[in-house]
Amino acid sequence: MEFKNTLEFARELDKKDTLAKYRTEFNFPKVNGKEVIYFTGNSLGLQSNRSVDYVKEVMDDWANLAVEGHFFADKPWWDYHERFSSPLSKLVGAKPSEVTVMNTLTVNLHLLMASFYRPTQKKFKILCEEKAFPSDQYMIQSQVQFHGLDPKDTIVEIKRRDGEHNFRIEDILAKIDEVGDELSLVLIGGLNYYTGQVLDMKTITAKAHEYDAYVGWDLAHAAGNIKLELHEWGADFAAWCSYKYMNSGPGNASGCFIHEKHHNNMDLPRLGGWWGHNKERRFLMEPKYDPIQSAHGWQISNLPILSLAPYLASVEMFDEIGMDKLVEKRDVITSYLEFILKEVARETNANFEIITPSDPKERGSQLSVLLHGEGRRLFDYLMEEGVIVDWREPNVIRLAPVPLYTSYEDMYHFGQILKNGVKS
Structure with a gap:
């Protein structure tokens, strides 16, 4: 697939995404009143509405059945x-x-x-x-x-x-x-x-x-x-x-x-x-x-x-x-993120080094990026702008676009925020 670093292209990918409907089942934190771009599902996944319902079911059974819940709960x-x-x-x-x-x-x-x-x-x-x-x-x-x-x-x-x-x-x-x-x-x-x-x-x-x-x-x-x-x-x-x-x-x-x-x-x-x-x-x-x-x-x-x-x-x-559908989207959205990172680096002359293997068979939903010449300052900027990423010493950020709830439009907006962060 030939990627483009445009909002229109990202939205077109989202329209074709058969998993896009699952995004609405998850609860996103907000920064400055806007839903975050969440890249840390490799540390803690987002809360789903289903999980809240399942916990409530147990709590209700506990309240209504007490010890009998062991055998008579639904x-x-x-x-x-x-x-x-x-x-x-x-x-x-x-x-x-x-x-x-x-x-x-x-x-x-x-x-x-x-x-x-x-x-x-x-x-x-x-x-x-x-x-x-x-x-x-x-x-x-x-x-x-x-x-x-x-x-x-x-x-x-x-x-x-x-x-x-x-x-x-x-x-x-x-x-x-x-x-x-x-x-x-x-x-x-x-x-x-x-x-x-x-x-x-x-x-x-x-x-x-x-x-x-x-x-x-x-x-x-x-x-x-x-x-x-x-x-x-x-x-x-x-x-x-x-x-x-x-x-x-x-x-x-x-x-x-x-x-x-x-x-x-x-x-x-x-x-x-x-x-x-x-x-x-x-x-x-x-x-x-x-x-x-x-x-x-x-x-x-x-x-x-x-x-x-x-x-x-x-x-x-x-x-x-099914894992097959998740893996299919995972490979495309991770490759799109890789493309966005390289485009930003090209446009800003930033020195980003992706240390995760480029072969999709040798990686999952994660890109680890060495921020040569940038470091913690850029990480802090991203977090303040509502891009939740993960920091690992000495100067690596980990980005995990999770297929269940990450959109292609997220990838585009991340690129724009990253570009501004490098220039600032």
């Missing part, structure tokens, strides 16, 4: 989480039995590592990416120390080449070969939070399995953003948050994937709890733990229904649309 609370199985499995490319919802992201990664990080004297190393999101770094370090090991000897980081912003697949595969039979676990962010690069999860998973290592993926920035095929790729486990692209609300519940090949393996340790026990026998209060033979068997506590309500509203919206 959506009974005791099996509320099971409503996620079908729509969420489609979102991440899994079987319904392979997904569950519980806790929050880092908590779930800790719980999954209790099962899938079982170091021995010869097989104990963990492979991750350098400068992973801090929570992942701390989680992995503390897990290693929990097992009485030294992080310096245990954690192996994949490095970027000097002068490059993104990882090379050949370097990742070479590092797996280098660690070899000492490799116990690969745990990497499937979509890098800083650069927006999507890794070749299928190829990396297959390579690590050659050395009988487990493979887990942190999909915080991938779930609801890119097409995933976790079952087909053979990943052992994965976890993701729901408050970014899936718009479930601040700090909300996490999703988990555990491949079906592990469901019936009673030799695989897990940290158990009441809600992971055999559902048909749960209320018999038996003394011996009998985990459910699905991903639900990794649950511990009964679920926070008020947190799950907006998440359920969201996954049902995703199921209504």
Whole structure:
């Protein structure tokens, strides 16, 4: 498609956009009395009207039914989480039995590592990416120390080449070969939070399995953003948050994937709890733990229904649309944003460096831009003008045009504001 940096062209794209109607389902903050241009769905998605309705339903059931809501609400609370199985499995490319919802992201990664990080004297190393999101770094370090090991000897980081912003697949595969039979676990962010690069999860998973290592993926920035095929790729486990692209609300519940090949393996340790026990026998209060033979068997506590309500509203919206349509718009609107950025740079002689890969197959709804010679001043200007963007040191802004609620006209107006900010 040949793009044009004009309001008319942007509006024409919006007229043809089959997802444009969903924009009205979301609530936009306002700056100076006008709805913002919202580019931070990769940090916190906007609130949908559906999520408000779903939370109100739970609140009303609580008021009218109290404890009886567990069994007699329209959506009974005791099996509320099971409503996620079908729509969420489609979102991440899994079987319904392979997904569950519980806790929050880092908590779930800790719980999954209790099962899938079982170091021995010869097989104990963990492979991750350098400068992973801090929570992942701390989680992995503390897990290693929990097992009485030294992080310096245990954690192996994949490095970027000097002068490059993104990882090379050949370097990742070479590092797996280098660690070899000492490799116990690969745990990497499937979509890098800083650069927006999507890794070749299928190829990396297959390579690590050659050395009988487990493979887990942190999909915080991938779930609801890119097409995933976790079952087909053979990943052992994965976890993701729901408050970014899936718009479930601040700090909300996490999703988990555990491949079906592990469901019936009673030799695989897990940290158990009441809600992971055999559902048909749960209320018999038996003394011996009998985990459910699905991903639900990794649950511990009964679920926070008020947190799950907006998440359920969201996954049902995703199921209504389908990832294929979301990805189709995502690729076009992200490419249009890239075009706008380059046009502004050309017109103003600004030195913007887009560090996100240019290949749509290697990125999602995010462009990370190095503001050479601009820095925080330009970020502050954008925010004051109602363009909500994300800042990462030393001088990167992250822009995420989310297909559900971002318009092409937003891209055009952003370009005009950015141009004025560079000139000011």
